[in-house]
Amino acid sequence: MLQIMNFSRCLARGTVLQRQLTRSVSTTAQNRVPPILNTGSRGSQATGINEIEADEQGISIRPAGIINHRKLPWIWLRDNCRCASCVNQDTQQRDVKTFEIEYPHDPKIKPLDVRQFNNEQRTVVVNWADGHESTYDPGFLTHYLNADSRPDSIPPPSSIEQWMASGPKEEPIVQYEDVMKSDEGVGRLTDLIRKKGFAFVDGTPYEDPEHTKNLLERIAFIRATHYGGFYDFTADLAMADTAYTNIALPAHTDTTYFDDPAGLQAFHMLSHEPDSTSSKSTDLGGESLLVDGFKAASLLREQSPEAYAILKTLRLPWHASGNKGIAITPELTYPVIETRPGDDGQLFRIRWNNDDRGVVPFHSEISTEAWYAAAKKWNSLLEAKEMQYWVKLQPGRTLIFDNWRVMHGRSAFTGKRRICGAYINRNDYISRWKTLNYSPEDVRRMNIGV
Ligand SMILES: C[N+](C)(C)CCCC[C@H](N)C(=O)O
Numbered sequence: 001m002l003q004i005m006n007f008s009r010c011l012a013r014g015t016v017l018q019r020q021l022t023r024s025v026s027t028t029a030q031n032r033v034p035p036i037l038n039t040g041s042r043g044s045q046a047t048g049i050n051e052i053e054a055d056e057q058g059i060s061i062r063p064a065g066i067i068n069h070r071k072l073p074w075i076w077l078r079d080n081c082r083c084a085s086c087v088n089q090d091t092q093q094r095d096v097k098t099f100e101i102e103y104p105h106d107p108k109i110k111p112l113d114v115r116q117f118n119n120e121q122r123t124v125v126v127n128w129a130d131g132h133e134s135t136y137d138p139g140f141l142t143h144y145l146n147a148d149s150r151p152d153s154i155p156p157p158s159s160i161e162q163w164m165a166s167g168p169k170e171e172p173i174v175q176y177e178d179v180m181k182s183d184e185g186v187g188r189l190t191d192l193i194r195k196k197g198f199a200f201v202d203g204t205p206y207e208d209p210e211h212t213k214n215l216l217e218r219i220a221f222i223r224a225t226h227y228g229g230f231y232d233f234t235a236d237l238a239m240a241d242t243a244y245t246n247i248a249l250p251a252h253t254d255t256t257y258f259d260d261p262a263g264l265q266a267f268h269m270l271s272h273e274p275d276s277t278s279s280k281s282t283d284l285g286g287e288s289l290l291v292d293g294f295k296a297a298s299l300l301r302e303q304s305p306e307a308y309a310i311l312k313t314l315r316l317p318w319h320a321s322g323n324k325g326i327a328i329t330p331e332l333t334y335p336v337i338e339t340r341p342g343d344d345g346q347l348f349r350i351r352w353n354n355d356d357r358g359v360v361p362f363h364s365e366i367s368t369e370a371w372y373a374a375a376k377k378w379n380s381l382l383e384a385k386e387m388q389y390w391v392k393l394q395p396g397r398t399l400i401f402d403n404w405r406v407m408h409g410r411s412a413f414t415g416k417r418r419i420c421g422a423y424i425n426r427n428d429y430i431s432r433w434k435t436l437n438y439s440p441e442d443v444r445r446m447n448i449g450v
Pocket residue numbers: 227231233241242243252253254255256353356
């Protein structure tokens with residue numbers, strides 16, 4: 001039986017909807033909505049909705065097992081209405097005139113009633129005084145009752161595989177033709193990178209670097225920097241950077257000098273031939289080093305929580321200054337190790353290139369010597385044999401890695417060594433990974449939090 005108190009005007013509406021309705025609530029707290037299971041596919045577990053309470057401020061849904069009584073304010077509900085007149089159906093952008101709503105009590109958005117339907121989605125409907133009707137997926141509502149922000153578009157920590165000198169359990173390989181011929185191939189490639197930090201694309205044609213460029217553009221458009229867009233380089237100091245030499249490079253991440261370092265980096269060794277500088281007998285060198293920065297940070301946290309805290313806290317300047325007319329530094333300073341907000345402090349980004357690091361600033365709580373001691377511990381981890389995964393890149397095998405997690409380096413070399421590749425923005429890569437590895441519904445929720 002419909003119990004609609006203080007919502008006199010919609011009584012007529014109530015009879016029309018009655019046959020579909022399982023229940024509605026009034027602003028008085030004593031109305032309890034018997035438990036129903038929320039079939040919303042929010043996150044990994046269905047959240048049972050026990051009861052909906054509505055009052056002058058908003059509605060609270062007491063999900064099964066959750067005791068918090070967070071109330072979802074009316075203005076928040078109206079602002080997040082997803083109906084065709086509140087969301088531009090062509091662009092998914094908000095059409096709601098948020099700031100025409102008088103806050104906090106606008107007679108226009110006074111709710112006349114809140115209902116839960118007995119349909120598949122168990123949708124919750126709010127009828128507003130101005131005649132507007134908003135429909136909500138209970139999974140969306142219960143998510144925000146449990147969380148302070150939109151669902152993360154990150155794989156659960158359990159699926160992020162950290163590795164050491166032997167690399168991931170299974171070598172992360174995707175075939176070039178799979179990536180070129182289908183989005184399924186791109187989905188597998190981006191998911192391997194997301195979970196293992198890097199992947200190889202085997203069978204990449206190497207006669208013409210264009211194939212490598214086309215491969216990388218299957219993920220997302222290439223990010224241009226002062227090194228150009230798609231890069232194809234040898235040890236000729238074409239640019240004033242040690243990458244364009246043949247010296248050994250220790251483990252580092254690239255583009256530490258941008259506020260937003262490149263999300264992905266790729267290397268495809270096109271050729272490596274002896275030249276007059278190479279002695280016939282010894283090998284030419286130029287092996288590639290990969291170090292899992294998340295593994296290193298996890299070990300540092302275990303072995304020396306203080307050093308970990310210091311590298312997480314003290315923010316540093318970084319720079320790219322070698323090339324004429326180029327003087328790039330991030331606008332903010334950044335620590336070596338960054339974690340996501342929240343007390344589980346999931347690792348978010350590693351920024352490490354001791355050659356491009358600026359001057360360690362003096363800090364009110366952290367002594368400079370303490371930072372150097374912590375950085376020394378960090379560096380010893382990166383130099384430890386058991387942390388170093390070495391690969392000899394070959395023509396045909398393109399390496400693509402997460403430059404926010406995996407550090408790269410190389411051994412010194414002789415001969416003529418030619419590498420091509422590119423950077424790709426973090427958000428463009430994550431967008432591609434999301435859209436190819438999650439349902440449109442889940443992507444929508446992750447992206448707009450609804
Ligand atoms: C050749 N390639 C463009 C890939 C790199 C150029 C040098 C990158 C610089 N040392 C850094 O760490 O960001």
